[in-house]
Amino acid sequence: MNKTINLTLKIWRQKDRSDKGRFETTPARDISTDMSFLEMLDVVNERLTLEGREPIAFEHDCREGICGSCGTMVNGRAHGPLKGTSLCQLHMRHFKDGDTLTIEPWRARAFPVIKDLVVDRSAYDRIIQAGGYVSVNTGSAPEANTLPVPPELAEKAMDAAACIGCGACVAACPNASAMLFVSAKISQLALLPQGRPEADRRALAMVRAMDACGFGNCSNHRECENACPKEISIANIARLNREFLHAGFISHET
Amino acid sequence: MNWLTAALGSSVGKKLMMALTGLAFIGFLAAHLAGNLLMIAGREAFNGYAERLQSLGPILQLFRAGLIGFALVHILTGLYLFLQNRKARPVRYEKDTSAGGRTISSRTMPYTGLLILAFVVFHLFHFTWTDKGARTIFDLVAAAFNQPWAVLLYAAAMIVVALHVRHGFWSAFQSVGASHPKTMPAVMALSWTAGGLVAFGFGLLPFFMLIRY
Numbered sequence: 302m303n304k305t306i307n308l309t310l311k312i313w314r315q316k317d318r319s320d321k322g323r324f325e326t327t328p329a330r331d332i333s334t335d336m337s338f339l340e341m342l343d344v345v346n347e348r349l350t351l352e353g354r355e356p357i358a359f360e361h362d363c364r365e366g367i368c369g370s371c372g373t374m375v376n377g378r379a380h381g382p383l384k385g386t387s388l389c390q391l392h393m394r395h396f397k398d399g400d401t402l403t404i405e406p407w408r409a410r411a412f413p414v415i416k417d418l419v420v421d422r423s424a425y426d427r428i429i430q431a432g433g434y435v436s437v438n439t440g441s442a443p444e445a446n447t448l449p450v451p452p453e454l455a456e457k458a459m460d461a462a463a464c465i466g467c468g469a470c471v472a473a474c475p476n477a478s479a480m481l482f483v484s485a486k487i488s489q490l491a492l493l494p495q496g497r498p499e500a501d502r503r504a505l506a507m508v509r510a511m512d513a514c515g516f517g518n519c520s521n522h523r524e525c526e527n528a529c530p531k532e533i534s535i536a537n538i539a540r541l542n543r544e545f546l547h548a549g550f551i552s553h554e555t
Numbered sequence: 556m557n558w559l560t561a562a563l564g565s566s567v568g569k570k571l572m573m574a575l576t577g578l579a580f581i582g583f584l585a586a587h588l589a590g591n592l593l594m595i596a597g598r599e600a601f602n603g604y605a606e607r608l609q610s611l612g613p614i615l616q617l618f619r620a621g622l623i624g625f626a627l628v629h630i631l632t633g634l635y636l637f638l639q640n641r642k643a644r645p646v647r648y649e650k651d652t653s654a655g656g657r658t659i660s661s662r663t664m665p666y667t668g669l670l671i672l673a674f675v676v677f678h679l680f681h682f683t684w685t686d687k688g689a690r691t692i693f694d695l696v697a698a699a700f701n702q703p704w705a706v707l708l709y710a711a712a713m714i715v716v717a718l719h720v721r722h723g724f725w726s727a728f729q730s731v732g733a734s735h736p737k738t739m740p741a742v743m744a745l746s747w748t749a750g751g752l753v754a755f756g757f758g759l760l761p762f763f764m765l766i767r768y
């Protein structure tokens with residue numbers, strides 16, 4: 302059974318970086334509840350195009366919850382109301398006929414709006430460039446078990462590595478802090494033997510890059526882990542703090 | 556010492572300072588509460604405790620100086636963080652809904668902090684920097700809490716402190732990296748206990764004094 306609903310979108314429109322921007326109200330008619338949120342926006346954009354108006358700009362790529370491109374605020378919630386779900390994986394059956402949806406871009410000084418719902422997340426790239434890597438030649442695959450990793454640590458590293466860099470944690474944080482993202486990127490390497498040699502330098506460099514980007518500070522509100530589509534835990538933030546404090550106060554790194 | 560200022564000046568370093576000074580205040584509150592509860596034991600017990608405390612002389616002064624120093628660090632760093640956090644989101648959301656993390660306690664930290672500061676100044680004028688005359692400290696407190704407005708003011712202030720401590724306690728564990736999924740439920744429970752002890756321990760004493768004396 303194909304059920305359809307009608308919605309009213311109160312959506313942020315902004316021409317470019319310098320435009321002040323404003324909310325525009327536009328209907329989303331005959332939306333199949335089997336559609337994803339992004340497909341709903343596609344339908345609205347087709348109508349806007351046919352009407353000769355500018356379609357709504359939003360980011361997307363994989364549409365299967367793995368690339369981290371998509372994401373907007375929907376009624377004040379990053380990626381919409383469903384836990385552990387990116388916007389592209391959110392289906393319209395979670396909304397009711399007649400609902401009004403307020404759709405806004407991520408709001409953070411470090412993520413300036415480029416157009417409509419698209420924000421510039423190059424601040425994340427600068428943090429990764431500062432130390433989110435391992436400086437070894439990869440070469441061919443090594444002999445298995447040359448570097449034994451206990452399964453619990455492998456699991457934790459994998460959980461941290463699930464971060465897709467979408468920016469929802471920053472968007473949801475009352476302080477626009479990037480700590481959950483940075484903690485995931487620091488943890489995925491700090492937990493594995495390949496990441497240990499550079500752990501101190503990495504923690505210092507990535508936290509400094511994060512601070513330089515103009516993100517807020519962590520107040521431990523825990524909004525981030527509740528908004529994260531990959532349900533990255535704030536246990537990673539505690540690990541980031543340990544790694545940074547070790548690097549800053551005990552290690553020989555400066 | 557460049558590495559030291561760099562580490563302390565970072566976002567994580569500032570939170571370390573908040574956490575350590577905040578935990579020190581909680582330690583102070585615990586000692587203060589234990590002393591104050593002697594008021595229930597009566598005039599002699601409490602005055603005796605106050606005298607022994609005064610007789611510590613230089614050690615007491617050292618603790619005072621330490622608390623003032625910690626307060627300066629906690630307040631200035633807290634205000635700086637607060638302003639920086641506001642600046643990090645120049646455009647507010649039209650609709651801002653909780654995903655289930657923030658609490659009344661966590662959202663009001665800067666405001667409860669400033670209220671505590673105002674209360675502490677008042678409290679010091681009220682009981683410490685005052686002309687006691689011939690009265691003992693017990694009589695001074697008993698007389699003060701004969702006035703219902705003072706009782707209500709202190710009770711309200713203790714609710715504010717309890718809110719600050721409820722979030723601050725567990726938050727400090729997280730900030731120093733000491734929290735872990737295994738210990739988190741215990742730290743959370745302790746956080747509520749600390750808040751509850753502040754609210755009921757300190758908060759009910761003025762009522763006790765009003766009714767009893």
Ligand code: HEM
Nearest residue numbers: 520573574577580581633664665668669672723726727730
């Ligand atoms: C009895 C007095 C006080 C106690 C026991 C106390 C305790 C604490 C603790 C334990 C924290 C947590 C630190 C962390 O998150 O790592 C904290 C945070 C904070 N305190 Fe206090 N505090 C007191 C007074 C004050 C005062 C007078 C202010 C004045 C502005 C203040 C402002 C703040 C702020 C803004 C934070 C949050 C910092 C952040 O997370 O960004 N506090 N406090």
Ligand code: SF4
Nearest residue numbers: 464465467468470529
């Ligand atoms: S931690 Fe979660 S919310 Fe933050 S960027 Fe990574 S996937 Fe997105």
Ligand code: FES
Nearest residue numbers: 364368369371389
């Ligand atoms: S479009 Fe790739 S995660 Fe949503």
